[in-house]
Amino acid sequence: MLGAIGLDARQESAYRALVALGAAEVSDLAHRLALPETDTEHALRRLAQQGLAARSSAGEGRWVAAPPGVALGALLARQRADLERAELAATALADEYRAEAAEPAxxxxxxxxxxxxxxxxxxxxxxxxxxxxxxxxxxxxxxxxxxxxxxxxxxxxxxxxxxxxxxxxxxxxxxxxxxxxxxxxxxxxxxxxxxxxxxxxxxxxxxxxxxxxxxxxxxxxxxxxxxxxxxxxxxxxxxxxxxxxSAAGPDATDLEILSLLLAGMTDARVAKRLDLGLRTVQRRVKRLMELTGVTTRLQLGWHACARGWVARDPCG
CATH class of the missing domain: 3.30.870.10 (Endonuclease Chain A)
Incomplete structure (x- = not known):
C-alpha cells in the first residue's frame, strides 16, 4: 500500500507495527516483525529519513511513530509536487520534440x-x-x-x-x-x-x-x-x-438504396420509395460504409460502382 511513497514491504510493516504500538524498543519491534534487530534498525532509519519515525528521548533503542495524518500527508504532497514538475518537463520535451521533428532528416x-x-x-x-x-x-x-x-x-x-x-x-x-x-x-x-x-x-x-x-x-x-x-x-x-x-456484400434492399441514392434521391425520398423507415435507410448506408471502409458517401458510391453492386450509368 505504501510502496507508492518509496517504502518497501519491510519498512511498511515496521511503520504499521510502530503506529499500532505508538512507541517500541528495537528488540520488541524485531520480535513482533520476526526480523533480526539489525534489519529492524535499518528499516527504522529509513522511516526516520522519510519523517515517519524518530528516536525517543526515553532511550537510545526506543522509537516512536510520527502521526500518519501529518507524516504521510507531507510525503504525498511532496510526491504530487514532483509529479507536477515531471509533467511540466514531459510537456516541454514533447514540444521540443515536435519542433525538431517538423523537418526531420x-x-x-x-x-x-x-x-x-x-x-x-x-x-x-x-x-x-x-x-x-x-x-x-x-x-x-x-x-x-x-x-x-x-x-x-x-x-x-x-x-x-x-x-x-x-x-x-x-x-x-x-x-x-x-x-x-x-x-x-x-x-x-x-x-x-x-x-x-x-x-x-x-x-x-x-x-x-x-x-x-x-x-x-x-x-x-x-x-x-x-x-x-x-x-x-x-x-x-x-x-x-x-x-x-458478415456477408461479403449488400443484400437486395441495400442495392436498391444505393441505386436510388446514386440517382440523386435524398434519404427521406429513398425511405418513402421503398417503404422503409428513414433510420433504417441511414443505418443500412452506415453499415455499407463500414463494410467498404470509407468515411463519405461519395467514396461509398465509387466503391459501389467499382465492385459492381450497382449499374455504372448512375455513377456517370
Missing amino acids: VHDLVEVVTGASAVARRSAQLRLGAADEICALVAAADGRPELRPGVAYRVVVERDALSRGMRELVGALGPEGRVRVVDQVPSGLVVADRALAMIPLTARDSGPAALVVHDCGLLHSLLGLFEAVWREALPLRLTPGGYEE
Missing part, C-alpha cells in the same frame, strides 16, 4: 529496431503514445494485440489467428465491426494516429527486428495497404457459439 524517418526487448519496448511506446486510433494487421504468428482504453481500433486478423484470445478481442471491441478477417495479411503492421507505424522484419538466422516509420511517403503507403486490406476483409461479430462473419 531523411535518415531519421525510418528506425531499425533489433532485439526482442527493444522491439517489445518500442511497440509498447507506440501503443501507449496513441491518442486517437490504432490500425493493425495481425498475422497468425503475431498473437493478440493489446488494447488501450480510450483509443479507437481497427484490426484485421488472419483467419488462422482466430483463437480464444481473438474471441476476447472481438468482444472487447464491441459489435461495430472493428475487427475483420482475411485469409492472409501481407504483413504484420501497427499504425498509431496515422503518424507512426511499426512493421516486423524477418531475416534468416537473425533475432526479432522491426521498422518504425515516421510521417513520410512510406508511412502513407503503409496506410494505403491497411485500408486496402480493411476494405476487402469481412467484419467479425461475436456469437454464443464463436464467430460470425
